[in-house]
Amino acid sequence: MNKSPEDASNDPKDESGERRRVEAAADPDEGPADAELVALSQKGDTGAFDILVTRYRGKVYAMIVNMIHNDADAWDLAQDAFLKAWKALPRFEARSNFYTWLYRITHNVTYDWMRKKKIQAGTEFDDSIRTDRVEPGSPTAPKQIFQPDENVQKSEVRKRIEEAIEELSPEHRAVILLKEVEGCRYQEIADILEISIGTVMSRIYYARQKLQTLLKDLKP
DSSP states (O other), rough: OOOHHEEEEEEEEHHHHHHHHHHHHHHHHTSSHHHHHHHHHHHHHHHHHHHHHHHHHHHHHHHHHHHHHHHHHHHHHHHHHHHHHHHGGGGGGOOHHHHHHHHHHHHHHHHHHHHHTTTTSSOOOOOTTTOOOOTTTOOOOOOGGOTTTTTOOOHHHHHHHHHHHHHHHHHHHHIIIIIISSSOOHHHHHHHHHHHHHHHHHHHHHHHHHHHHHHTTTTO
């Protein structure tokens, strides 16, 4: 006997299949390219935008929660960032890739929230600091500390690192998280934050120096 559309919609197997289809579409390696989804979204295709949200919501949330260390507010800010992205999408001209553009919006949303909440930790940044002594491989915060799926054995070390990052100004916290956690290149960070590469290098240098001072008693 053939199933009615209503019966099919209640079939757990159908729901499971639909979930797998959405997950596959949200995988950049298997699903449609960002550019294709953006073009469809700009024409009002909310389904295409849903795929973009599914594709990047984890990274957007991780970026925010690493900046503010508050799960509930991080989810709210992530929703706000995607809403702003949807509203601004008609003006997106693909001068940068969608991922960079979305991160820029996310950073601005988070930074504005921090400013309104007066979350201003650490010393103000100084972009005049020389960058010729920057050590690209200098130890700051190990990447695995921030990965939710990694088993961090020394919770006290993780706590110390998180506390040290909170001592940074929002500007320096942003570049460290983008560089050390997200693995962004200097140009990508410059595009996201809308600053020069020289400023990116300066802020990373300052942030690393500050973290090394705060964590000098920890063994590498």
